[in-house]
Amino acid sequence: MRNFSTPSLILSVTVSGENNRRVTVFSPDEGIFTATLYGGPKSKMRSLVSPMNSGILYYYRDEVKNQTKITDFDVKNYHLSFRENLFKTYAASFVTEILIKTKCAGSSSECWKIVNGFLDGMELCDENESRLGLIRFLWRYLSLSGCRPQTKICCVCGESLHSEKLNSSSISEKYIYSPFENAFICPSCQNPRAGDFLLSKEAVTYLEAVASLSPKEVRKITVSKTGFFEMKEFVYLLIEQVCGTKLKSLETGTGIL
Template identity: 50%
Template sequence: MRNFQKEALILSVRNTGENNRIVSYLTKDEGILTSVLYGGPKSKLRSLVSPFNSGTIYLYNDEAKHSSKITDFDVKKYHLSFRESLFKTWAATLAVEVVISTKCAGSPEECFVMLNGFLDGLDLLDENQGQTGLIRFLWRYIGLLGVQPDTTNCQRCHKPFYSGNFSQNTLQYKTGGVIYSHSENGFVCTDCYKASFDNPERLLFSEITSKSVVYLQATSMCEPSVSRNMKLSDDEIASLKGFLYSHIESSVGTKIKTLHSGIGIL
């Protein structure tokens, strides 16, 4: 029998028995762990151990019984704004479901930093800014999964989608938009798309603007401030969300419940 403490982010809590709860939480070194929280509804500890709270968790592990009990939780971040925003709650729930479904993408330390950063940022942003914050998180997580398509050049003719550079704000976007090919997991220019127009595989294409592709590129390659300062229209945000929701669900390989139950909010 031993006592432990870890930096943890609470992912989910579910009831077991009359007064106990099974708690899943994310740690930097061991990924997702599960422990039991004992105590009735009036327990102060029960109110502290809630989804999205993060801090230092204290554990009592019984190695003989292969059990782990939460004895205390020193909360450092509560993310209080989530209680006042349905969108923030659903966005945080979506991120957590993706992390659980993919088992941290096999990279617990990077996942720990990424998910904590997203939740902390989401807490500070308004709902409109939170929309693009969710886009950036999902795109980065797709990169962590190792299935992020190239956003620099056309998958087929290899011509760039933009010219200029980010730092000097001299970007020029390729006219005509960009098409995502689901069958190739890559972006193609409109000229290459037109060459496939009579091909049945055209049904596996999704169109977004070239500016949206550059936004994804900036999210992957540049300092966070670059993509945060790029302005997207409402249509571009909606298009990117649709693309990323489809891509992340395909990458996870299973139905993401939050996406389907949160229609109209996300």
């Protein structure tokens, strides 16, 4: 039996027995693991160990019985706005499902950085900013998983997709995403095939900015409603492909996410 402590994010809490709770935890050290929280309704730990709370988790592990018990939780971030905004609630569930399905994209420590960066940022932002923040998070997560398309050059001719400045005449110019190449094709090289996905120059330019600029710089960039919905449909499609299945959070959150 050994005692441990680790930075942790509580992903979910479910009933286990009459008074206990089964807790799914995400840690940069251990990835995703489950632990038991003992105690009845009057236990102060019940309010501390709640979904999306993050901080330092204290627990002990009995290797013989294969049991992990939570002993204390020093909460650093409560993310209280998530309980007051439906989009933020569903976005948090969406992120949780992705983490579990992909096992933190194979890198718990790097995953920890971008997940907490998104959640902490969403806590400070309004719903509209959070929606665009979710697009950025998913695009970065696709990179972590090794499945993000490159948005710098045309995969056919090798020319830059961003050689000309974005203006009113080019903003609706369409690039083709080829799932066969996992890359984009410029208008000059296009030969549409089944399964291709069309994205405007604005959308591709923004996604390239997310990949190459600092988060602070990207937050200053504005996006049209058309560009936003294009990117949302696109990154949702790619993230489900990475997960290898339809995501329940997207199905239940239809019209919200």
